[in-house]
Amino acid sequence: MLTHTERWAKAAILEVQEYVQLLAAVGRAVVTPPFYRRDVVLQFDAIGIGSLTVVSLTGFFTGAALALQTGQTLDRFGARTLVGQLVSASMIRELGPVLTALMLAGRVGSGIAAELGSMAVTDQINALRALGTDPVRKLVVPRVLAATMMAPVLTVIADTFAIVAGWIISVTSLGVGSSTYWTQVLEGLYLGDAWQGLVKPFVLGLVIGTIGCHVGLGTRGGTQGVGRSTTNAVVVASVLVIAVDFFLTPLLMRVLY
Amino acid sequence: MTLATERSPELDEALGPGSPVVVFDRVSLAFDENVVLRDISFTLIKGHSKIFLGASGSGKSTVLKLILGLLKPDAGVVWVNGERVDRLSEWELMKVRADLGMVFQEGALFDSLTVAENVGFKLLEEGMPEERVWSRVDEVLGFIGLAEFADRMPSELSGGQRRRVAIARAMSYKPRILLYDEATTGLDPITADTVDNEIIKLRDLEETSSIVVTHQLRDAFRIATHEAVRDGNEIRIVTAQGSKAEEAEFIMLKDGGIHFEGNAAALRASRDPYLRSFLS
Numbered sequence: 001m002l003t004h005t006e007r008w009a010k011a012a013i014l015e016v017q018e019y020v021q022l023l024a025a026v027g028r029a030v031v032t033p034p035f036y037r038r039d040v041v042l043q044f045d046a047i048g049i050g051s052l053t054v055v056s057l058t059g060f061f062t063g064a065a066l067a068l069q070t071g072q073t074l075d076r077f078g079a080r081t082l083v084g085q086l087v088s089a090s091m092i093r094e095l096g097p098v099l100t101a102l103m104l105a106g107r108v109g110s111g112i113a114a115e116l117g118s119m120a121v122t123d124q125i126n127a128l129r130a131l132g133t134d135p136v137r138k139l140v141v142p143r144v145l146a147a148t149m150m151a152p153v154l155t156v157i158a159d160t161f162a163i164v165a166g167w168i169i170s171v172t173s174l175g176v177g178s179s180t181y182w183t184q185v186l187e188g189l190y191l192g193d194a195w196q197g198l199v200k201p202f203v204l205g206l207v208i209g210t211i212g213c214h215v216g217l218g219t220r221g222g223t224q225g226v227g228r229s230t231t232n233a234v235v236v237a238s239v240l241v242i243a244v245d246f247f248l249t250p251l252l253m254r255v256l257y
Numbered sequence: 258m259t260l261a262t263e264r265s266p267e268l269d270e271a272l273g274p275g276s277p278v279v280v281f282d283r284v285s286l287a288f289d290e291n292v293v294l295r296d297i298s299f300t301l302i303k304g305h306s307k308i309f310l311g312a313s314g315s316g317k318s319t320v321l322k323l324i325l326g327l328l329k330p331d332a333g334v335v336w337v338n339g340e341r342v343d344r345l346s347e348w349e350l351m352k353v354r355a356d357l358g359m360v361f362q363e364g365a366l367f368d369s370l371t372v373a374e375n376v377g378f379k380l381l382e383e384g385m386p387e388e389r390v391w392s393r394v395d396e397v398l399g400f401i402g403l404a405e406f407a408d409r410m411p412s413e414l415s416g417g418q419r420r421r422v423a424i425a426r427a428m429s430y431k432p433r434i435l436l437y438d439e440a441t442t443g444l445d446p447i448t449a450d451t452v453d454n455e456i457i458k459l460r461d462l463e464e465t466s467s468i469v470v471t472h473q474l475r476d477a478f479r480i481a482t483h484e485a486v487r488d489g490n491e492i493r494i495v496t497a498q499g500s501k502a503e504e505a506e507f508i509m510l511k512d513g514g515i516h517f518e519g520n521a522a523a524l525r526a527s528r529d530p531y532l533r534s535f536l537s
Contacts, residue, residue, distance in 0.1 A: 123365035130325050130359040131379045131426075132351045 019214050022136070026144055026210065029137045039142040047108050047143070048150035055154045056161045058103050062095060063087055063162025067169035071176075080174055084181040085188030087166035088159075092189065092197040096159040098245050101204035104151060105237035109212040112143050113233030116216025117226040125217065135217070144209035151205025152198045159197065192256035200248055204241050211237040277336070278303050278434055278466045279324055284333030284343075285513075286319060293319050295513035297333070301466055303433070304504065308477045309470045310535070311510035317470040318362070320510075321436045324468070325359060326350040337434070358427030358465075362439040364419040366411040366426070372398070373407040376425045383430075397425045401455055417448030424455050428463070435459060437469045441476045453479045454494050461485040461501075462492065474536065481505035481521040509535070 002010065070086045116139060119125050128135050163185055170176040215233040219225045279301040286294045293316040301307050309317040322328040323335050326342045335343045340353050366375050374381075377394040381387070398404045401421045411419060420440050427435055437456060441449040453476050459465050461484050471477050482505075484497040497505075507524045509517035509532060517524065517532055524532065 118368075122363065122368075123361040124367055126322070126325075126327055127359070127361055127365040127367070129327060129347075130354060130357065130361075131382070132354045133379075133382055134347065134351075 015218075018218065019210070022140070022214050022217075023210060025136045026141055029134070029141045030145070034137060036138050036142060039138060040145055043142040043146035044150060046111075047104075047146040048153065051104060051107055051150070051154055052157065054103050054107055055100050055158045058099055059091070059096065059158030059161035060165040062099055062158075063091060063165035064169050066090065066095070066162070067166035068173065071170065071174040081176055081180050082184055082188075083170050083174060083176055084163075084166065084184030088163050088185040089188045089193060091159050091162040091166075093193050094245075094249075096155050096162065096197055097200035097204060098241060100155040100158045100201060101151065101208060101241040101245075102238055104147065104154070104205065105208050105241055106234055108147055109208045109233045109237040110230045112147075112209065112212030113216040113219075114226055114230045116213060117219030117229040120217055120219040121222050121225055140210075140213040140217070143213055144206065147209030147212070148202060148205040151201040151208070155197060155201040190257070192253075195256050196249075196252045199252060200245060203244060203248060207240050207244055208237045211240060276303050277301065278338055279307075279468065280334075280336040281320070281323075282334040282336075284323065284330045284335060286316075286323070286328065286330050292513045294323075294330070294510075297510075297513075297515060299508055299515070299518065301434075301468060302504075303466050304460070304464050306460055306467045306469060306480065306505040308481055308505060308507050309468065309510060310472060310474070310477060310507055311516075312535075313472065315510040316513055317472075317510055318438050321359065321438050321468065321470055324434075324436060325354060325357060355430070356433050358430070358432035358435045360420065360423045360427050360435070360437045360440050362442065363416075364411070364423035366419055366422055368411050370411075371407065372403070372409050372411065372414070372422050375411065375422060376429050378426065379430045393429060397429050398422075400428075400458075401425045402451075415448075417444050417451060420444065420452050421455060424452070424459070428459055428465075431463075433465055435465045435467045437467065437471075439471055439473075440469070441471060441473050446475070449473065449476050450479070452476075453483075454485070456480055457483050457494055458485040458492060462487065477507065478521055481507065 066087050067083055071080055071083050074080045074082055074086070116125070119139075125135050128138060167178065167181050170181045171178055212233045215229045215236065219229040221228070277300045281297050281299050284294055284297045285292070297320070299307065309320060311317050319328060323330055324337055324342065326345060326347075330343050333343070334341060337353050338356055342350060342353055345353065367378065370378065373391070373394050376397055377390040380390040380393060394407065395404060398407055401424060403418060403421055403425065406414065406418065406422070411422070414422065424440070435456075440456065441452050444452065456467060456469065457480060460467050469477065469480055482497055482502065483494050484501045486493050486495055502522075503520055506518060506520055508515055509524075511531060517527060517529065519527075524536070527533070
């Protein structure tokens with residue numbers, strides 16, 4: 001008989017093994033036919049276009065709050081004019097990718113887990129397999145591709161909204177000149193920052209898509225199970241977003257600067 | 258596009274009358290410490306039926322999942338149409354599944370697709386020209402009497418209609434083996450009769466071999482003791498006569514093993530206390 005700890009360890013190892021197997025299956029399915037182009041386009045629309053509002057609002061209000069907060073702090077050093085530099089650098093390098101990914105984990109990760117989870121508990125996934133269709137190719141690949149490819153695009157949009165919001169606050173509340181703000185925005189950025197701002201969301205999007213699919217496909221136990229999977233997908237994806245960002249940041253700094 | 262009907266003459270000859278289409282040889286399966294199947298062996302002959310009975314959790318549905326290759330046995334061998342499905346990869350299983358149709362509990366219809374799209378799903382996936390797909394979908398929906406429901410969504414159908422659409426989806430690509438997982442559970446007797454009749458018609462008129470998993474004794478005996486006959490343009494369901502009555506066999510599962518195997522008459526005549534209590 002296995003002890004509680006042994007059972008937990010076995011379940012955890014199995015979970016990781018299944019996740020790695022899913023990643024490998026996705027890798028194979030991306031480069032070998034059949035391809036489900038229509039499903040990919042539909043997912044790009046659902047995940048990319050569908051997340052536009054939430055990501056834009058997140059970027060806008062984060063940029064505005066950041067400008068207000070940093071403006072006050074920079075004042076102490078007589079450096080209020082540097083607010084543009086601070087907003088752009090922190091958004092593009094760190095806050096843009098992470099906040100966008102967290103919003104996607106909440107909106108997209110949960111949606112994928114709920115959708116695939118419902119299909120799993122109603123035997124639709126098994127029905128797909130019984131009809132000779134590979135669920136990884138038909139369901140997982142379009143969602144993972146859409147999450148991975150749309151995350152950088154959405155991050156750029158969030159960054160743009162944040163910088164514009166920072167400009168509005170700087171001009172209206174902090175009394176910083178418009179041209180000063182934009183000059184600082186550009187001066188504070190290096191090419192490495194732009195790359196970092198694009199590579200990070202790419203990896204984070206992959207994490208969100210694959211975790212949502214993995215948790216969704218593994219759903220057991222009816223509607224309660226679907227609820228559990230949805231929560232788990234958001235929690236696991238959010239924690240992983242923060243953790244992956246932490247490990248990715250020094251790596252990218254070493255490579256890009 | 259290749260329908261299951263268009264396969265090689267050699268395979269057709271090998272799978273002629275009297276040949277086994279599904280063989281289980283000492284199959285065992287356990288989930289952790291829970292033994293689901295223990296040393297199960299049986300053979301399904303082409304055109305015949307096997308009806309699996311047993312209490313909930315006795316492993317009936319697991320048998321179907323093993324045939325489809327959705328699960329792999331821990332021990333033993335599973336042959337389907339001459340292929341050892343227990344050792345095939347998911348990719349290789351796709352070919353075997355082309356000749357298998359499965360009706361899941363509750364139907365398992367794709368809820369984002371219409372009835373017609375559900376029925377034509379596999380044909381479209383295999384690249385059949387759309388015109389031929391919709392013509393086949395019309396034909397199949399007509400066969401099960403749901404032609405006017407083609408554009409409905411599954412959520413707009415009753416339980417019985419969903420099961421019948423699931424049967425239509427399973428038969429659309431003309432598989433030689435049909436698997437029914439609790440196809441009548443939860444249905445009223447009249448609707449259950451309609452579903453039973455479809456199963457009988459497919460077995461006797463389309464010559465499919467079938468495995469029926471159920472704990473509805475009424476439906477099990479109806480399928481085992483009736484046959485479909487053509488009477489001009491009419492199809493009638495009548496009491497099975499002669500050798501036809503012998504072609505459907507019952508398998509009763511208990512505690513992971515086969516507790517009884519035999520035809521309807523033998524099952525009715527059995528004095529085994531467990532069978533008696535199950536039948537009563």
